[in-house]
Amino acid sequence: MPRKNLxxxxxxxxxxxxxxxxxxxxxxxxxxxxxxxGILAGTWAVGTKLPTEQQLSLETGLSLTTVRRAFEDLxxxxxxxxxxxxxxxxxxxQRSQKRSRYVIGVLLPDTQxxxxxxxxxxxxxxxxxxxxxxxxxxxxxxxxxxxGIDFLLxxxxxxxxxxxxxxxxxxxxxxxxxxxxxxxxxxxxxxxxDDLGPGDRTEHVCSDHQGGAYDAVMHLHRLGHRRIGLxxxxxxxxxxxxxxxxxxxxxxxxxxxxxxxxxDGHHDMAFSATKPEWEADQAEHMFHLLAGSGATAAxxxxxxxxxxxxxxxxxxxxxxxxxxxxxxxxxxxxxxxQIPLTAVSPAKHRLGVMAADVLLRRLTEGDACPLHQIRLRxxxxxxxxxxxxxxxxx
Numbered sequence: 225m226p227r228k229n230l231x232x233x234x235x236x237x238x239x240x241x242x243x244x245x246x247x248x249x250x251x252x253x254x255x256x257x258x259x260x261x262g263i264l265a266g267t268w269a270v271g272t273k274l275p276t277e278q279q280l281s282l283e284t285g286l287s288l289t290t291v292r293r294a295f296e297d298l299x300x301x302x303x304x305x306x307x308x309x310x311x312x313x314x315x316x317x318q319r320s321q322k323r324s325r326y327v328i329g330v331l332l333p334d335t336q337x338x339x340x341x342x343x344x345x346x347x348x349x350x351x352x353x354x355x356x357x358x359x360x361x362x363x364x365x366x367x368x369x370x371x372g373i374d375f376l377l378x379x380x381x382x383x384x385x386x387x388x389x390x391x392x393x394x395x396x397x398x399x400x401x402x403x404x405x406x407x408x409x410x411x412x413x414x415x416x417x418d419d420l421g422p423g424d425r426t427e428h429v430c431s432d433h434q435g436g437a438y439d440a441v442m443h444l445h446r447l448g449h450r451r452i453g454l455x456x457x458x459x460x461x462x463x464x465x466x467x468x469x470x471x472x473x474x475x476x477x478x479x480x481x482x483x484x485x486x487x488d489g490h491h492d493m494a495f496s497a498t499k500p501e502w503e504a505d506q507a508e509h510m511f512h513l514l515a516g517s518g519a520t521a522a523x524x525x526x527x528x529x530x531x532x533x534x535x536x537x538x539x540x541x542x543x544x545x546x547x548x549x550x551x552x553x554x555x556x557x558x559x560x561x562q563i564p565l566t567a568v569s570p571a572k573h574r575l576g577v578m579a580a581d582v583l584l585r586r587l588t589e590g591d592a593c594p595l596h597q598i599r600l601r602x603x604x605x606x607x608x609x610x611x612x613x614x615x616x617x618x
Contacts, residue, residue: 251286252293259294263303263314271360271375274304274312305378310371316358316379326355326587328580329376329384329408333364337556338572339387342413345576346385353584364389373406383409383583390415391467400426409586413579415467416597427586429579429598431570433468436602437475437523438482440551440568443604444521445483447611449549452485453493453519455510457502457529469496472525472553493517507532511540514548521549521610523568531561534609538562545611555605564607571600 262268275283277291284291295312298304305315328350332339343359350357358379360372366389376384388403390396400417403410404426412428444452454476456469473494480486495513502510511533514522524530530552534544542548544563552558555569582596606612 252290252297255280255284255286255291255294256297259298260301260303263298268314270314270316271372272314273310274314276311307371307374307378310374313375313378316375326350326382326584327358327380328355328583329358329360329373329379329381331369331372331376331384331386331388332359332361333387333389334361335359338554341572342576342579345573345578346580347576349577349580350584355580355584373403377407381408383411383587385411385413385579385583386415387413388415390417391470409583411579411583411586411596413575424597425595427582427596429575429582429596430600431468431575432599432601433471433570434475434478435599436568436570436604437472437553438479439601439604440523440553441476441479441483443566443612444523444549444551444610445479445485447521447549449521450485451493451517451519451521452480453495453514453517453522454524455514455522455529455533456494456496456525458496458498468553469525472523476523493519502529502532507536511536515540515542519548521551523551523553525552526554527552527556527558527561527565527567530558530565530567530609534561534563534565545609549611550609551604552609558605559607561609563609566607566610566612567605568602569605570602574600 259274268274274295277288277295280286280291280294281288295304295306299306299312303315304312306312328346330343330346332343335343347357358376358381360375362368362372369389373384373386384406386403388399390399393399397417397420400412403412410427412426412430414430416426416428416430417424441452454473456472458469459466476494493514495510497510507529510529514533522533524533530550534550537544537548537550544550550565552561552565552567555567558565558567578598578600582598585593585596
């Protein structure tokens with residue numbers, strides 16, 4: 225006898241199953257709500273990495289599945305972004321109405337000392353042209369630098385102003401090529417591939433630190449000094465130099481050569497120490513090195529070190545500028561020294577303005593825009609420490 229077609233049996237979920245499902249849904253929703261409140265309250269700032277699913281599972285006693293659903297809910301709401309292999313991060317708040325034509329991402333090593341004026345210049349120029357800024361810092365940590373760039377790209381920026389790490393890399397040219405290949409236009413700030421000469425195709429806005437150091441030596445020479453020393457601050461890691469220090473050394477050497485101050489090649493009057501070494505004995509050691517070289521004047525990188533050296537000189541009974549003329553490099557706090565310091569002063573605010581302007585031009589004009597490679601030569605602000613009669617910038 226033929227077999228009858230069997231219809232699938234429909235079963236109603238039991239009340240226990242419904243309760244379990246509702247309970248599970250409530251758990252993930254509660255966790256999602258708690259995380260959302262923490263994000264909105266600022267417990268985790270924009271760009272901050274959230275705890276891993278495993279960490280939250282251990283801390284809350286919830287299953288990985290429940291924690292994962294909570295994260296997925298936050299991603300769907302635009303509060304969290306996931307990065308493959310990196311984790312989950314607090315997303316940039318989504319704009320219901322775009323207030324500006326362009327959003328510009330800015331990556332800085334930090335927001336201390338050198339960069340506040342630069343950042344102010346960027347912000348003012350963008351604001352004046354209806355654009356807005358998204359900032360990320362990496363605190364000189366290369367891993368965080370890459371994460372910061374990813375964060376800015378995830379935030380949907382239209383272009384990037386970057387101050388990347390180029391020193392200490394095996395292949396800085398390759399690193400720059402990677403940055404230039406990013407999906408949005410890039411302008412480098414205070415970074416370029418100097419060794420490539422005309423082979424450098426980056427768009428950049430930089431201070432001419434070599435020119436600034438060169439002018440400082442020339443200034444001291446015009447005041448009658450023939451034995452001019454150089455004192456610098458090296459990075460603590462392997463006593464390496466940063467880009468500014470390397471340029472200052474090169475500018476100093478070029479001036480010494482141009483002035484014929486070292487006809488026999490024995491003008492050994494350049495000394496360097498790390499920041500802790502400078503501070504350990506209040507620059508006493510560096511003063512002894514400089515005094516032992518017979519120098520009557522010195523260029524010092526940067527302001528804090530110049531003030532320390534000034535103190536060491538006065539403690540040893542040397543008059544500044546009568547016995548030792550000083551010029552500091554940077555001009556962040558040079559005017560606050562006991563004897564106000566003459567200083568090489570990079571145009572930091574103007575650097576920010578021009579970097580923002582170059583990027584906006586690139587975004588507006590596209591390939592029709594010429595490649596901008598800009599160098600701004602610092603000025604010298606004359607104060608009491610060098611002995612010049614003129615007071616003011618030169």
